[in-house]
Amino acid sequence: MTAARRTQQERRESTIALLVDATIETIAEVGYHRASLGAVLARAGVSKGGLFRHFESRLDLVVAAAAEVSARHLAAFDALEEEQEELTVEELLRFSRAEARAPINTVWFELLVAARTDGDLRARLAPVAAQLYADIEERALRVLPRRSLDDDGVRLLTTSLLHMFDGEAIIRHTLPRPELEEARLSAAAAMVEWLREGRPAGG
Amino acid sequence: MTAARRTQQERRESTIALLVDATIETIAEVGYHRASLGAVLARAGVSKGGLFRHFESRLDLVVAAAAEVSARHLAAFDALEEEQEELTVEELLRFSRAEARAPINTVWFELLVAARTDGDLRARLAPVAAQLYADIEERALRVLPRRSLDDDGVRLLTTSLLHMFDGEAIIRHTLPRPELEEARLSAAAAMVEWLREGRPAGG
DNA sequence: CGTAAAAGAGACCGATCGGTTTCTATCTTC
């Protein structure tokens, strides 16, 4: 049972991918503070020696996981956009909410919350977060046809809704409120429709 | 240098208060997963024996801290309400945002995020969260005069704004965006004013 | 092939974790 011969680069990249995937899954499953190297390594089927060959520290590994989560968010959106030419506001909001609730996004929360009290993590996470939001807002500007909303308005609206869905997603694990959540999505969709079309007067 | 004589009840309650306060401060400062018993005890100036006399486990201590955080939120609102008879919408929103950003509220986030992956914590936290939201919504219903918004509408609006401020507060530590945040508060205030007064048509 | 470099396995390290146990100090009750 000899393993297929691989180049060093292939070996390297596949091990790194195993580790990053396992890190995301482990954090999603047991949380950041319980996602020990031991737990990650067991899941990845890699040894400590293998890990520290490619990552200088647990922090490095975790930052790589954050970048991967970020990339997957964007890829999910791009896939949606590709398979459906015209997206309604409600479809956009349902997608955003689903992403906020997705298991990989819990990794994002875990890291953001941990970053508050961990200067090193915060410093490393900041550029990843900045790039993610820039990419999200770029897509929002592209995909949301509108009459009376300028670019800054779209950015404000987009980030406000993301924050709302994020906040909802966090507490929902402990205090779910299905009726409120459904009403919230409908109300948000109505509001966005109304804002983009140009309100009758004042505001 | 003999200590003043205290009853057992006084000793007990003051020690418990020391521990709960220290737990809140420690979680706020270093996060949930680094708020070890050692760190809490050092801050409280209490020994391990003293802690385990009153709390069965770290979980018990942490749940007591959550309840205290919840009580302080409500007390802060009640104090605001008392010192100012008429509250404008903007004042209400600024208060809500300030509470979402307050150090003690970071304790709340830490626990909510940890609760997702910790069934015991989640089970213990759920009733505390349910009571807190019930109390918040009760106050919202009392304090928000309105024409065209029913009670469910107020609940939806209140929780949606809280979620938004919570989401903003979380990412703000890593990715602050002061201009957006200020615009967000203004826009939210305008929206609430408009909703409570009764919109001209449709929606 | 042989040799050097890269990748990976796993024993090992000191520190720290939550929790237990033992013993002392303080308070209550009579």
Added chain:
DNA sequence: GAAGATAGAAACCGATCGGTCTCTTTTACG
């Protein structure tokens, strides 16, 4: 005051943490 109960201090426990070190396996290159 003495006796019993409550509160608190601190040594101690096994487990686990992130990280290092040494050694083996796999690939690269002549």
